[in-house]
Amino acid sequence: KLMNAYCDHHSVDFNSIDFLFNEHRLQAEKSQDELQMEDGDEIDAIVYDQSRRINLKVKGQVGFEAFFRINRSTRLKNLMDVYCRRYCFDFDGVAFLFDGRLIKADQTPDELGMENEDEILAVLQLRCV
The missing domain is CATH 3.10.20.90 (Phosphatidylinositol 3-kinase Catalytic Subunit; Chain A, domain 1)
Structure with missing residues:
Protein backbone atom coordinates (compact mmCIF):
# COMPACT_ATOMS: atom_id res chain seq x y z
CA LYS A 1 0.00 0.00 0.00
CA LEU A 2 2.78 2.40 0.93
CA MET A 3 4.57 1.95 -2.39
CA ASN A 4 1.40 2.52 -4.41
CA ALA A 5 0.54 5.58 -2.33
CA TYR A 6 4.03 7.02 -2.92
CA CYS A 7 3.73 6.46 -6.68
CA ASP A 8 0.26 8.02 -6.80
CA HIS A 9 1.34 11.02 -4.73
CA HIS A 10 4.41 11.68 -6.91
CA SER A 11 2.76 10.67 -10.24
CA VAL A 12 5.38 7.99 -10.84
CA ASP A 13 4.72 4.72 -12.69
CA PHE A 14 5.10 1.83 -10.23
CA ASN A 15 7.17 -0.10 -12.81
CA SER A 16 9.76 2.67 -13.07
CA ILE A 17 10.71 2.81 -9.40
CA ASP A 18 12.49 0.59 -6.90
CA PHE A 19 12.10 0.88 -3.15
CA LEU A 20 15.16 -0.05 -1.11
CA PHE A 21 15.43 -0.86 2.57
CA ASN A 22 18.93 -1.51 3.93
CA GLU A 23 20.15 -1.61 0.30
CA HIS A 24 17.76 -4.46 -0.62
CA ARG A 25 14.92 -4.05 -3.10
CA LEU A 26 11.53 -4.35 -1.42
CA GLN A 27 8.85 -6.68 -2.73
CA ALA A 28 5.33 -5.31 -2.56
CA GLU A 29 3.92 -8.43 -0.90
CA LYS A 30 6.25 -8.26 2.14
CA SER A 31 5.01 -6.67 5.35
CA GLN A 32 7.05 -4.40 7.60
CA ASP A 33 7.16 -7.20 10.19
CA GLU A 34 8.65 -9.63 7.66
CA LEU A 35 11.25 -7.01 6.78
CA GLN A 36 11.98 -6.36 10.47
CA MET A 37 11.35 -2.65 10.01
CA GLU A 38 11.09 -0.41 13.02
CA ASP A 39 9.56 3.00 13.60
CA GLY A 40 11.83 5.65 12.09
CA ASP A 41 13.44 3.36 9.48
CA GLU A 42 13.83 4.91 6.04
CA ILE A 43 13.02 3.51 2.61
CA ASP A 44 14.86 4.86 -0.42
CA ALA A 45 12.92 5.39 -3.66
CA ILE A 46 14.93 5.20 -6.88
CA VAL A 47 13.22 6.26 -10.11
CA TYR A 48 14.57 4.77 -13.34
CA ASP A 49 14.35 5.84 -16.95
CA GLN A 50 11.56 3.45 -17.94
Whole structure:
Protein backbone atom coordinates (compact mmCIF):
# COMPACT_ATOMS: atom_id res chain seq x y z
CA LYS A 1 0.00 0.00 0.00
CA LEU A 2 2.78 2.40 0.93
CA MET A 3 4.57 1.95 -2.39
CA ASN A 4 1.40 2.52 -4.41
CA ALA A 5 0.54 5.58 -2.33
CA TYR A 6 4.03 7.02 -2.92
CA CYS A 7 3.73 6.46 -6.68
CA ASP A 8 0.26 8.02 -6.80
CA HIS A 9 1.34 11.02 -4.73
CA HIS A 10 4.41 11.68 -6.91
CA SER A 11 2.76 10.67 -10.24
CA VAL A 12 5.38 7.99 -10.84
CA ASP A 13 4.72 4.72 -12.69
CA PHE A 14 5.10 1.83 -10.23
CA ASN A 15 7.17 -0.10 -12.81
CA SER A 16 9.76 2.67 -13.07
CA ILE A 17 10.71 2.81 -9.40
CA ASP A 18 12.49 0.59 -6.90
CA PHE A 19 12.10 0.88 -3.15
CA LEU A 20 15.16 -0.05 -1.11
CA PHE A 21 15.43 -0.86 2.57
CA ASN A 22 18.93 -1.51 3.93
CA GLU A 23 20.15 -1.61 0.30
CA HIS A 24 17.76 -4.46 -0.62
CA ARG A 25 14.92 -4.05 -3.10
CA LEU A 26 11.53 -4.35 -1.42
CA GLN A 27 8.85 -6.68 -2.73
CA ALA A 28 5.33 -5.31 -2.56
CA GLU A 29 3.92 -8.43 -0.90
CA LYS A 30 6.25 -8.26 2.14
CA SER A 31 5.01 -6.67 5.35
CA GLN A 32 7.05 -4.40 7.60
CA ASP A 33 7.16 -7.20 10.19
CA GLU A 34 8.65 -9.63 7.66
CA LEU A 35 11.25 -7.01 6.78
CA GLN A 36 11.98 -6.36 10.47
CA MET A 37 11.35 -2.65 10.01
CA GLU A 38 11.09 -0.41 13.02
CA ASP A 39 9.56 3.00 13.60
CA GLY A 40 11.83 5.65 12.09
CA ASP A 41 13.44 3.36 9.48
CA GLU A 42 13.83 4.91 6.04
CA ILE A 43 13.02 3.51 2.61
CA ASP A 44 14.86 4.86 -0.42
CA ALA A 45 12.92 5.39 -3.66
CA ILE A 46 14.93 5.20 -6.88
CA VAL A 47 13.22 6.26 -10.11
CA TYR A 48 14.57 4.77 -13.34
CA ASP A 49 14.35 5.84 -16.95
CA GLN A 50 11.56 3.45 -17.94
CA SER A 51 12.92 3.05 -21.45
CA ARG A 52 16.06 1.41 -20.00
CA ARG A 53 14.13 -1.10 -17.84
CA ILE A 54 12.59 -4.35 -18.98
CA ASN A 55 10.16 -6.75 -17.32
CA LEU A 56 10.99 -10.42 -17.90
CA LYS A 57 9.34 -13.66 -16.84
CA VAL A 58 11.36 -16.79 -16.12
CA LYS A 59 9.27 -19.93 -16.40
CA GLY A 60 10.45 -23.31 -15.14
CA GLN A 61 9.52 -26.76 -16.38
CA VAL A 62 7.38 -27.63 -13.37
CA GLY A 63 5.45 -24.40 -13.05
CA PHE A 64 7.95 -22.22 -11.20
CA GLU A 65 7.54 -18.64 -12.42
CA ALA A 66 9.45 -15.55 -11.41
CA PHE A 67 9.17 -11.98 -12.61
CA PHE A 68 12.10 -9.61 -12.87
CA ARG A 69 12.53 -5.95 -13.73
CA ILE A 70 16.09 -5.23 -14.78
CA ASN A 71 18.09 -2.72 -16.76
CA ARG A 72 18.43 -3.61 -20.43
CA SER A 73 22.23 -3.50 -20.12
CA THR A 74 22.46 -5.70 -16.99
CA ARG A 75 24.12 -9.07 -17.46
CA LEU A 76 21.54 -11.83 -17.19
CA LYS A 77 23.74 -13.73 -14.72
CA ASN A 78 22.16 -11.64 -11.95
CA LEU A 79 18.65 -12.76 -12.93
CA MET A 80 19.81 -16.38 -13.30
CA ASP A 81 21.48 -16.36 -9.87
CA VAL A 82 18.39 -14.98 -8.16
CA TYR A 83 16.10 -17.49 -9.88
CA CYS A 84 18.33 -20.43 -8.86
CA ARG A 85 18.60 -19.23 -5.25
CA ARG A 86 14.86 -18.57 -5.00
CA TYR A 87 13.99 -22.12 -6.06
CA CYS A 88 17.06 -23.85 -4.53
CA PHE A 89 18.57 -24.93 -7.85
CA ASP A 90 22.27 -25.39 -8.50
CA PHE A 91 23.25 -22.66 -10.99
CA ASP A 92 25.28 -25.14 -13.07
CA GLY A 93 22.28 -27.49 -13.29
CA VAL A 94 19.92 -25.04 -15.01
CA ALA A 95 19.96 -23.90 -18.64
CA PHE A 96 18.19 -20.65 -19.51
CA LEU A 97 16.71 -20.33 -23.01
CA PHE A 98 15.32 -17.39 -24.95
CA ASP A 99 13.67 -17.98 -28.32
CA GLY A 100 15.06 -21.53 -28.21
CA ARG A 101 18.66 -20.37 -27.81
CA LEU A 102 20.88 -20.91 -24.78
CA ILE A 103 21.53 -17.71 -22.83
CA LYS A 104 25.09 -17.06 -21.70
CA ALA A 105 25.46 -15.52 -18.24
CA ASP A 106 27.36 -12.50 -19.57
CA GLN A 107 24.70 -11.57 -22.14
CA THR A 108 22.27 -8.68 -21.64
CA PRO A 109 18.63 -8.21 -22.71
CA ASP A 110 19.82 -5.63 -25.27
CA GLU A 111 22.28 -8.09 -26.81
CA LEU A 112 19.54 -10.71 -27.16
CA GLY A 113 16.97 -8.26 -28.56
CA MET A 114 14.59 -8.86 -25.67
CA GLU A 115 11.43 -6.82 -25.40
CA ASN A 116 9.32 -5.94 -22.38
CA GLU A 117 7.32 -8.93 -21.04
CA ASP A 118 9.47 -11.53 -22.89
CA GLU A 119 9.75 -15.00 -21.37
CA ILE A 120 12.85 -16.99 -20.52
CA LEU A 121 12.61 -20.75 -20.09
CA ALA A 122 14.58 -22.37 -17.24
CA VAL A 123 15.34 -26.03 -17.94
CA LEU A 124 16.95 -28.46 -15.50
CA GLN A 125 19.94 -30.16 -17.09
CA LEU A 126 20.42 -33.90 -16.66
CA ARG A 127 23.99 -34.98 -16.15
CA CYS A 128 25.32 -38.48 -16.63
CA VAL A 129 27.97 -39.70 -14.22
